[in-house]
Amino acid sequence: MLNTAGLSLEQAPPISIPxxxxxxxxxxxxxxxxxxxxxxxxxxxxxxxxxxxxLTHLLTLGLLGLVMCGAMLQILPVxxxxxxxxxxxVGTLSHLLLVGGILVLQxxxxxxxxxxMELAIALLGSxxxxxxxxxxxxxxxxxxxxxxxxxxRLAVAALVVTVVLGTLLAGGYAGLFRIAGLAGLTDTHxxxxxxxxxxxxxxxxSFQVVPMFQVTPEYPVWFRRRVxxxxxxGLLLWLWLRYATLQLGWSPLWxxxxxxxxxxxxxxxxxxxxRLQQRRKRRVVDVTLLFWRLAxxxxxxxxxxxxxxxxxxxxxxxTRFPLFLGIVLLLxxxxxxxxxxxxxxxxxxxxxxxxxxxxxxxxxxxxxPHMRQFVSDTAARRQxxxxxxxxxxxxxxxxxxxxxxxxxxxxxxxxxxxxxGNLLRAMALYRSTAVALSRCGDDPNSH
Amino acid sequence: xxxxxxxxxxxHRRCDEIFSTAEEQVASADWDAASDVFNRFRQATEHHxxxxxxxxxxxxxxxxxQTMGPTQMMRMEHIQMRQLFSDMERALTSRDRDGxxxxxxxxxxxxxxxxxxEEQMLYPMTDQVIGTDxxxxxxxxxxxxxxx
Numbered sequence: 001m002l003n004t005a006g007l008s009l010e011q012a013p014p015i016s017i018p019x020x021x022x023x024x025x026x027x028x029x030x031x032x033x034x035x036x037x038x039x040x041x042x043x044x045x046x047x048x049x050x051x052x053x054x055l056t057h058l059l060t061l062g063l064l065g066l067v068m069c070g071a072m073l074q075i076l077p078v079x080x081x082x083x084x085x086x087x088x089x090v091g092t093l094s095h096l097l098l099v100g101g102i103l104v105l106q107x108x109x110x111x112x113x114x115x116x117m118e119l120a121i122a123l124l125g126s127x128x129x130x131x132x133x134x135x136x137x138x139x140x141x142x143x144x145x146x147x148x149x150x151x152x153r154l155a156v157a158a159l160v161v162t163v164v165l166g167t168l169l170a171g172g173y174a175g176l177f178r179i180a181g182l183a184g185l186t187d188t189h190x191x192x193x194x195x196x197x198x199x200x201x202x203x204x205x206s207f208q209v210v211p212m213f214q215v216t217p218e219y220p221v222w223f224r225r226r227v228x229x230x231x232x233x234g235l236l237l238w239l240w241l242r243y244a245t246l247q248l249g250w251s252p253l254w255x256x257x258x259x260x261x262x263x264x265x266x267x268x269x270x271x272x273x274x275r276l277q278q279r280r281k282r283r284v285v286d287v288t289l290l291f292w293r294l295a296x297x298x299x300x301x302x303x304x305x306x307x308x309x310x311x312x313x314x315x316x317x318x319t320r321f322p323l324f325l326g327i328v329l330l331l332x333x334x335x336x337x338x339x340x341x342x343x344x345x346x347x348x349x350x351x352x353x354x355x356x357x358x359x360x361x362x363x364x365x366x367x368x369p370h371m372r373q374f375v376s377d378t379a380a381r382r383q384x385x386x387x388x389x390x391x392x393x394x395x396x397x398x399x400x401x402x403x404x405x406x407x408x409x410x411x412x413x414x415x416x417x418x419x420x421g422n423l424l425r426a427m428a429l430y431r432s433t434a435v436a437l438s439r440c441g442d443d444p445n446s447h
Numbered sequence: 448x449x450x451x452x453x454x455x456x457x458x459h460r461r462c463d464e465i466f467s468t469a470e471e472q473v474a475s476a477d478w479d480a481a482s483d484v485f486n487r488f489r490q491a492t493e494h495h496x497x498x499x500x501x502x503x504x505x506x507x508x509x510x511x512x513q514t515m516g517p518t519q520m521m522r523m524e525h526i527q528m529r530q531l532f533s534d535m536e537r538a539l540t541s542r543d544r545d546g547x548x549x550x551x552x553x554x555x556x557x558x559x560x561x562x563x564x565e566e567q568m569l570y571p572m573t574d575q576v577i578g579t580d581x582x583x584x585x586x587x588x589x590x591x592x593x594x595x
Contacts, residue, residue, distance in 0.1 A: 281467045371549055372548060
């Protein structure tokens with residue numbers, strides 16, 4: 001049977017589904033910035049303090065997680081030709097459960113009340129269950145999966161591992177049960193969430209969107225076919241080495257060596273991406289390209305750090321080293337990449353839905369704004385600079401915490417405020433144009 | 448033997464290249480050159496559309512019996528892109544740099560998604576149903592008149 005499903009754009013979910021994820025995400029970014037602004041250097045002392053845990057999860061679950069989930073529901077019909085079944089139900093329900101869960105989890109970290117951690121586990125667990133079930137049906141229905149689909153499947157599997165481990169950790173935090181080797185389990189949770197879920201999703205989606213958005217050559221076939229799978233297997237092996245180091249007394253050298261080779265694969269990915277972008281046919285530099293470059297340069301830096309720790313093991317025992325990795329990975333790699341995608345997806349979806357409506361109603365008298373009218377280049381660049389400064393101050397705060405920690409918080413909140421403003425303006429223009437189109441549709445004289 | 452997929456994908460790349468040159472010239476406000484290159488881009492793309500609408504799509508439809516399926520969707524997207532061409536032409540005439548760049552970015556997005564759907568699904572499907580007649584179909588496609 002020929003698969004023609006993918007050619008139907010009617011399968012795209014209503015615009016309100018991805019938009020509700022995108023709009024709330026920057027609010028969590030603002031909250032994270034405000035928290036750092038309020039608490040200051042205390043947040044950067046250790047990765048185990050409640051403030052640091054709260055900050056991390058505002059960023060990973062609130063900001064990154066929501067955008068990634070919303071975007072995935074949106075793009076599956078386009079890049080996989082396979083829509084998420086009952087997408088309105090899946091989107092609405094997972095959105096509510098996840099947002100509720102993230103908020104309650106914050107209360108849990110700060111010990112604001114008994115039973116909050118348990119409630120957060122229930123909300124986040126069921127939210128991810130709904131999301132993963134919907135997305136999995138769509139992903140596993142694809143009969144001849146492209147490397148992007150294979151990579152997305154692996155990313156979703158990594159998400160499941162991350163959520164299960166997170167649930168265990170949260171249970172331990174709440175005192176539901178005792179966990180032996182909390183640090184080891186946390187590192188595993190981190191590795192699967194960051195390198196697995198975020199890393200694999202970013203990589204496999206970029207196989208499609210980098211050539212598409214910037215008109216670059218394709219990623220090499222061998223890379224697309226082999227690397228996502230190799231990384232996944234690499235993470236599984238790393239899990240075993242972690243266990244062997246902690247429980248069987250193996251030399252930690254093996255584990256360090258292995259994580260450096262995982263880092264090397266990501267460095268290779270970043271190198272290839274930068275090279276492809278250098279050879280792009282579309283020479284106009286837009287803000288989404290700037291965000292991508294920043295992300296890839298930071299990814300190289302991150303991989304470099306993993307190699308450096310192999311050469312100078314003392315670096316790894318410095319309490320600031322994990323914070324450095326976290327800042328570069330979240331503020332340097334993941335957020336800029338997600339930010340870049342938002343500035344393509346939101347204006348394009350707005351235009352796309354409106355133009356389709358215009359053609360259906362035959363209302364040529366109501367002009368549909370183009371992408372840069374939804375988000376202007378100037379406004380996007382302003383936010384890019386704020387995001388850049390926030391990253392820089394967060395890195396400086398590792399050296400001079402008292403001077404830069406609050407500044408980093410303030411700048412990060414500002415960057416997310418600007419992002420929220422840009423998204424809100426785009427949605428307001430979408431709404432006013434949609435209203436004008438329906439009015440014109442009702443009035444036969446205005447056609 | 449050439450395939451529809453290879454030939455048409457190559458033609459997509461050719462159109463992309465002319466598109467990018469025009470965009471770059473608008474970005475550097477080289478209006479006279481931009482207008483020439485834009486016209487070349489429009490002609491190349493209209494020729495591509497005609498090859499599909501006049502030969503390839505009818506061929507696909509008559510061999511599969513699907514007239515309301517993917518080809519209809521592709522025709523609809525051609526209409527969307529043609530509307531953007533007219534808007535871009537207007538922006539060129541009024542030397543509206545930001546307007547043109549906003550429109551060209553929009554066109555880029557729809558064009559790349561459109562091309563991806565054709566190259567990954569519609570063309571391979573067409574190659575499958577046309578089989579050994581591909582050379583003959585391609586010859587007829589190359590002969591279409593440019594309507595632009």
